[in-house]
Amino acid sequence: MSNAALGFPKSILNNYQEFNENDFGRVIEEHKERYVVQNELGSFSAEITGQLRFTATDRSSFPVVGDWVRMQIFDEDKALVHEVVHRERALTRQAVGRDAEVQYIASNIDTAFIVEAVNRDFNLNRMERYMTLCYDAGIHPVFILNKVDLISEDRLEEMKFEIENRLFGMDLICTSATSTEGMSKLKDTIEEAKTYCFLGSSGVGKSSLINVLFDDQLLATGAIGDGNDRGKHTTTSRSLHVLPSGGILIDNPGTREVGMVSDNDGLSTTYAYIEDIAEDCRFSNCTHVHEKGCAVIEAVNNEEISEEAYQNYLRLGREQAHFESTVAERRKKGKDLARVIKDVKRLKNR
Numbered sequence: 001m002s003n004a005a006l007g008f009p010k011s012i013l014n015n016y017q018e019f020n021e022n023d024f025g026r027v028i029e030e031h032k033e034r035y036v037v038q039n040e041l042g043s044f045s046a047e048i049t050g051q052l053r054f055t056a057t058d059r060s061s062f063p064v065v066g067d068w069v070r071m072q073i074f075d076e077d078k079a080l081v082h083e084v085v086h087r088e089r090a091l092t093r094q095a096v097g098r099d100a101e102v103q104y105i106a107s108n109i110d111t112a113f114i115v116e117a118v119n120r121d122f123n124l125n126r127m128e129r130y131m132t133l134c135y136d137a138g139i140h141p142v143f144i145l146n147k148v149d150l151i152s153e154d155r156l157e158e159m160k161f162e163i164e165n166r167l168f169g170m171d172l173i174c175t176s177a178t179s180t181e182g183m184s185k186l187k188d189t190i191e192e193a194k195t196y197c198f199l200g201s202s203g204v205g206k207s208s209l210i211n212v213l214f215d216d217q218l219l220a221t222g223a224i225g226d227g228n229d230r231g232k233h234t235t236t237s238r239s240l241h242v243l244p245s246g247g248i249l250i251d252n253p254g255t256r257e258v259g260m261v262s263d264n265d266g267l268s269t270t271y272a273y274i275e276d277i278a279e280d281c282r283f284s285n286c287t288h289v290h291e292k293g294c295a296v297i298e299a300v301n302n303e304e305i306s307e308e309a310y311q312n313y314l315r316l317g318r319e320q321a322h323f324e325s326t327v328a329e330r331r332k333k334g335k336d337l338a339r340v341i342k343d344v345k346r347l348k349n350r
Ligand SMILES: Nc1nc2c(ncn2[C@@H]2O[C@H](COP(=O)(O)OP(=O)(O)OP(=O)(O)O)[C@@H](O)[C@H]2O)c(=O)[nH]1
Pocket: 146, 147, 148, 149, 150, 175, 176, 177, 178, 179, 200, 201, 202, 203, 204, 205, 206, 207, 208, 209
């Protein structure tokens, strides 16, 4: 598997002129304290160097699936990871129990397929949440409406209409992993050397769709590629595979945990049409909740903006604001703690 097929960004070499492509690899599996890293030369069971462990300022210094790392190969199939050299467009979540710490889940993702099933799962609020999360990260969202074999064509048309009305211009693919309807369209959107992942609630059919994309070869043959971990991937929670058609897929990015943690402008991309209207609000700091002369409220009353979209917009905005205030608080606590430590040191040195 060439580095190019694994999505190698050539720009890495600009910053590391004394190295060559083989000094870099992509993290394809993450285990406890161990990684599998792949490049042109093969795949390697890798650990991080002591140096990286000791200089790490927080958990974000450690590799995650999808990262490009600089490594040193030794023996035939082992490597030491020196540093993460390329991580953008990452999925993150808020760490459990540690307020506001952002944890990386997977990185260098070009497109996320956001899957909902037509039967019980269909929910446009959730869809907007996933979209926002993708826009925040710089990941292109594509909506997949799966299990279309379960409903009539008329009902499907209604749903498409509803989606188009609420999520203007969103890329939408209707599929059935069972009847394989729409699967060729899905396959056609997947490009070589680009990285994809599937997001969506449990049971919507993510694994089933992935199996069809792999022509049902994935589980039968073990991990794709010439890994020394063949067959072990079933025990891995998260892994990266190259599809038969050439795209790269990050499996199982743990979407149930994916939250809304970013302070980037995802919301204003998802709700660009609301923010356009908001330019006409009387007050520039309008919260669009109760103000007189609020153009957004007026548009909701005129049914130019759907009530549901408006409520969801406010809800997601509140969540984001809450997150930002916890981050600010944490930073302050961190500073306070640093001051205490300094004071203690000063006392000791007296
Ligand atoms: N009728 C129908 N059933 C489907 C389709 N796709 C998946 N299923 C079924 O839905 C169930 C859940 O599918 P999975 O592929 O395991 O769903 P998932 O999203 O991977 O679920 P998690 O692994 O829990 O996140 C299985 O029983 C599948 O056979 C479809 O297009 N049509």
